[in-house]
Amino acid sequence: MKTRFRLTNLDCANCAVKIEQHLRSLPGLQDSTVNFATMCLTTDTDDLKRLRREIKSIEPDVDIKPWRTAQFTAASEQTLNPLQNISIISVSILLLTILLLFENRLHEAHLGTLEYVIAGVAYLLSGWNVLKSAFRTIMDRQWFNEHVLMTIATMGAFAIHALEEAVGVMVFYQIGELLQNMAVSKSRTSISALLEIRPDYANLRTGSETKRVSPESVNAGDIIVIRAGEKIPLDGEVIDGTSQINTSVLTGESVPQVVRSGDKVLAGELAMTGMLTVKVTRSFSESSVTKILDLVENAAGKKAKTEQFMTRFSRYYTPAVVILASIIAVVPPLLIPDQSFTVWVYRALVLLVISCPCALIVSIPLGYFGGIGGASRQGILVKGSNFLDALSRIKSVVFDKTGTLTKGVFKVRNIVPSENYDENEVLRCAAIAEYNSNHPIAKSIVQAFTERGGSFDDFRISEHHEISGYGVKSVCGNQTFTAGNDALLHMQNIAHPVCETEGSVVHVSNNGNYMGYIYIGDELKEDALLTIKSLRDAGIKDISMLTGDNFKAASEVASKLTLDRFFSSLLPEQKVSQFEKILNEKDHDGLVAFVGDGINDAPVIARADVGIAMGALGSDAAIETADVVLMTDDPSKIVQAVHIGKHTRSIILQNIIMALGIKLIFVGLGSMGLAGMWEAVFADMGVAVLAVLNSSRALNVSRL
Missing domain, CATH: 2.70.150.10 (Calcium-transporting ATPase, cytoplasmic transduction domain A)
Structure with a gap:
């Protein structure tokens, strides 16, 4: 059984990845996931002491609390007072300005000590937390840590007398951290506000x-x-x-x-x-x-392939850049004549500054969770970022008919008795057969009977049997009544005329004698046709329908909605096999979604690439079965769900291209000596801030 915990003081996305990787390496915790956006740890144990011990071995400042007792507010997760941070940064900037303005004077021999004092004070002020974290991490023998690498880079700059750049990198790193934390906090506040539906009393x-x-x-x-x-x-x-x-x-x-x-x-x-x-x-x-x-909240544990890939990528990216930096620092001066170690060491230090993939680690979970949170406010519940991603890759949609494309509000439209029977007799016998059934068609027949003045007071129904996919049979006194489809009559060898009526037809018999049929009408939902058109506009190539209704009724709906194909007169188990044929016959590399009510269609929903349950407000079965749950009966919500999936994926891809593109460009420029530490800080922290701000757009889904 999965258990959730709240992580506090977790202000580093890379730290979240390290905690997850460490827990996954331990027996019994291989399925642990950490979501940086919600500070949520999902794992297979409820052993709080063990988890706290393991987490603190990786990140000593991070604590863990039971999920329900830890009230989450973004503001409470700030590890430092922003005003205090701003004050420290302001003083550091002032000292850095003095270093830059009086650079030549301070280089003079008699002022050299003063230059180091000013630089040292500014460096310690702005970088104390980084240095402290780096020292702790080194004690734990973890070398590929963002703070360790930043410390090595800036101390290396001190060693080659690049004092202004050492201080500047640390100051602007802290500015970037502050801006990033503020942006993350804003996103978390927006996400938590979306989920503030829990009643207080x-x-x-x-x-x-x-x-x-x-x-x-x-x-x-x-x-x-x-x-x-x-x-x-x-x-x-x-x-x-x-x-x-x-x-x-x-x-x-x-x-x-x-x-x-x-x-x-x-x-x-x-x-x-x-x-x-x-x-x-x-x-x-x-x-x-x-x-x-x-x-x-559990959606965080079901990560998209993109998210999983970036977690794996981050494990190799930092060591790769560090190895490249080491090669650049040592190999060229040894192999190329007249090359200065100082020049190549500086280039290596530039690479160390941009060796952490923070922009991706922070922004991707925020983007996905923002999309899930925004969708939930539109009455669309997505069970994980993997399913949000899947929505963007749907190329075929298969609908159930009744209650999905049609209103599912049935009314008796016509009664056609056979010889020797009248309408009232046919309706009465059908009502007796259907009396104990909860099927919408059964309810419409019983309602029509009572509206015509009929009463069940004189009937004593001793037996009732639901014949799945066919109809019902009830025993009243010495009479056996059946009501169902054409296949039920064939099953019981009851002779009857061929019925070509459009719509749902209920055939009625009494003791094996055919009495006639009742035509049940249903209506299309108002937005059904617009939904089909909008899905085609969204790039859906194939739209089909599966129904247990007869060919004529299915044909009428398919024609009105311009569906590509339909399959009628299907029993529940036949729906699954027919859907599997659609999966096997698809002529595209996209995914196939099935849309149904989540109860009667549970097996097909479970089999689909993306199972979507409609009208699931208050339905436990739908919430359990489907990958995406639509809380209303509006088919148009399906279109909105697809657009939200595409919108979120677009933002994620933008962040990946922006972050990786800029990082790789600056790795190249730094290696060639065309970019210094100032530019490297922008490539590191600046891109992270931009990516987080871009991710916050995933929340804005109301107009999609």
């Missing part, structure tokens, strides 16, 4: 009293009161009152919904008007808001 009614308590202390069956302006703390059913409910936090829908007695409400929704009395149906740990928060 519940108004528990006990007898005639109402008291404010923690949502965790409320049990199913308790009565709570929600006033205007309060978050609904737990899932429940309204037993009194009326209110307009803002569901945007869960669904992304801005239009308020009116709820009254008998309606269901979910934790995290906001009561805008009136007062509600609600009977709690699920404890807080089982509520929708808890499952959503857990889903989004």
Whole structure:
């Protein structure tokens, strides 16, 4: 079982990578992941003491706390007071300015000591934390650490009398660290704000009293009161009152919904008007808001291939640059006549300054988690950065029909009796057969029967059987009623005429005698056609439909929506095999997504490259099964999910190209002596700041 912990004082992305790599090397902890964006450690053990010991062996300043007891705020994660940092940097800049302005004077013999004193004070002021960290790391025998390499580079500059550059590198490194921490903090604040849907309290009614308590202390069956302006703390059913409910936090829908007695409400929704009395149906740990928060927070553990590659790349990049720097420092002066060691050592020191891939290690997790957080506010729950990446690579989409492309609100449109029967008899027998079924079509038949004045008071149904993929059979007295599709009649060898009606058809029989059929109509969702068009505009090459409905009904929907192909009259197990054929026959290297309701289509959703469940608000099964969960019934959310995936991947690729491109350019320039330490600091910290700021754009998904 996975356990989550909060890491505190983790202000270095490279440190997060080292902690993860160290934990993964230990027995029983091979699946550990560290997310720098959320300070979250996900691992297979709950042994806090062991984890603390192992983490502190790598990063002594980092601490670990249980997830729920550690309240995360970006501001609380600042290891140093920003004002204190700014004060130290300001004094260091002043001393550096003196060194630069009076460089020639200070080089004079009688002022040489003063030059070293000024440079030394500025260096220690700006670099004390770096030096302290470097010393600790060396004691732990870890050489390829950002702070160790920065210390070697700047001390080397001191040794060759490049005092201004040694101080300048340390000062601007600290400025870059400050700006990077501020940018990371801003991104974390934005992400945590997106996830601030957890209710703080519940108004528990006990007898005639109402008291404010923690949502965790409320049990199913308790009565709570929600006033205007309060978050609904737990899932429940309204037993009194009326209110307009803002569901945007869960669904992304801005239009308020009116709820009254008998309606269901979910934790995290906001009561805008009136007062509600609600009977709690699920404890807080089982509520929708808890499952959503857990889903989004757990998403950090499912890393995209890009993220995994960059983690592996960072393991080799720094040693490679250090080895290159060592070669540059030693080999050219030995092999090339009249070459100064000082010149080549300086070039090597320049490479050490840009030897840490911080820009990539920081910005990529922030970009992915920003995309996941932004999607969640639009009612789109993505279970990991790997699935967010997968959304951008979808080339085929396969839809279920009922409830996905159509409304799934069935009505009896027509009743066609066979000889010797009338409409009322056919409807009555169908209603008896369907009475105990929860299928939407069954409910529409029962509703039509009661609307025509029918009553079940005189019926005693002794047996009821659901025949999956075919229909139902019920026994009432000495009569056996069946209601289902054409295949059910063939299964029971009941003679019947061929029916070519468009739409869903329910055939009815009594004791093996065919009575006639009922035509059930469904409607397309308003945005279904626009969704198909938008998917094609987004680069989706093939759009198909799988349905258990008959050929005519499926053909009608496919024609109206201009689908590429459809497959009808499929039993549940046939849907899986047909979907596997689609996977095997695809003529592109993209991924295939399946969109369904997450309950009846669970096997197909699980088989898809990207399984998408629609209308999953309050559905535990959908949240468990799917890779992407859409909290509303709007097909257009699928298009938005694809756009969010493409938007996030675009930002990640921009950061990779920018960071690697600039780093490699400056490695080349530094090796040739065309770039000094000033430029190297920009290549290191400047690019990291730019990449983090670019990653923060992943949060802005509302217009996609």
